[in-house]
Amino acid sequence: MLDRRVGAGSDRLKSAPMTSSETRLHSGEGMVEFEMVGNLALSLSLWLCFSLSLCLCLALSQCFLNAVVQCLSHTRGLRDYCLVKAYRQEMCSREEPHLMEAFSQVLLSLWDVNEENHNTKVNPGKFYSIFKDAVPYFSGYSQQDAQEFLRFLLDRLHCEINRRPYVRLTSLEPEPKCKIQPLVLNINASAMWKRHLERDDSKIVDLFTGQLRSSLHCSVCSHYSTCFDVFCDLSLPVPKRSATGGGSLRECLDLFTQEEKLDEENAPMCERCNRRTESTKRLTIQRFPQVIVMHLNRFAMSRYMVCRSTVCVSFPLTSLDMGPYGPVDCGPVLYDLYAVCNHSGTVNMGHYTACCLENDGSGWCCYNDSCVTPISENQLQSAQAYVLFYQRRK
């Protein structure tokens, strides 16, 4: 297995003996370093992210990238797939997968086994510039959102390495109608999933894609309808501050899956009434992905501005049971946490870091642009936790 070591019994990271199949990050003096800020001095990068100066926006707009890349590079299934470049055998398109190649190159450099490269730093500049060409939305110098970046990145990578040919959707295909019997629902969900895989099938889908079920109930005629959508992450509402000052991931999931009242303006058409009617909507998870990415939506629109919630949301590190949010009687569906993307600061001026669980049992490390430091499990729980990465237990 690919691996990297952290010195035991010490707060310093150091190198450890490796076998030929092992790899690790480059060890510097007292810390593992990888440069994510181009030619800017590494020690400046943290400070830059808090700086208001306009000419220093390069680092400001890149810490989101560093944090997301670290979380993805600790997603074992994806990392191993990239390192052996398995997409080259699988992909359908004959076009060069430029972004996938550049992304894999960043991972290869992070997990480099060559002794002589240990003091070199990884610069994702090429990867980022290819990404910006593919997604021009990210070309500006404004503060970018890590979760948005993750969505765009996974989508672009998927498009390049899709095992199916690209099919242009000319018109909205009619959705199969559902009856409310659970058996028919499950058959329908499977049929929809199969349809999805006929067009979109890649390692990204294998790992990150799940299926959401949305149930609508018309308050006028009591008609039920159900539709299924795929998702690559769940964006969860963060509860209001409680008496104890904090909330839990379970509360966020409860809010996400609770019945929501839709007024006439916001409700979809009722098939039976043939008009928009007051209805209720409920989301549940129909198909669980191998990796479930959960975004704690800390940014809420108030009347005049976007506000950032500072509620500390606690979350389990192991044995998160998602079963209660799945189909009836699906039993426990257990997940373990392996990475957290943190956001600190305000709406306009923020900084991203990543906390990742190392594969060799040495515990958690915090990746702050160019610095890596070991951290304890209880340091993970903070009001900064922003995107949680959980791996389904086999």
Ligand SMILES: [Zn+2]
């Ligand atoms: Zn109706």
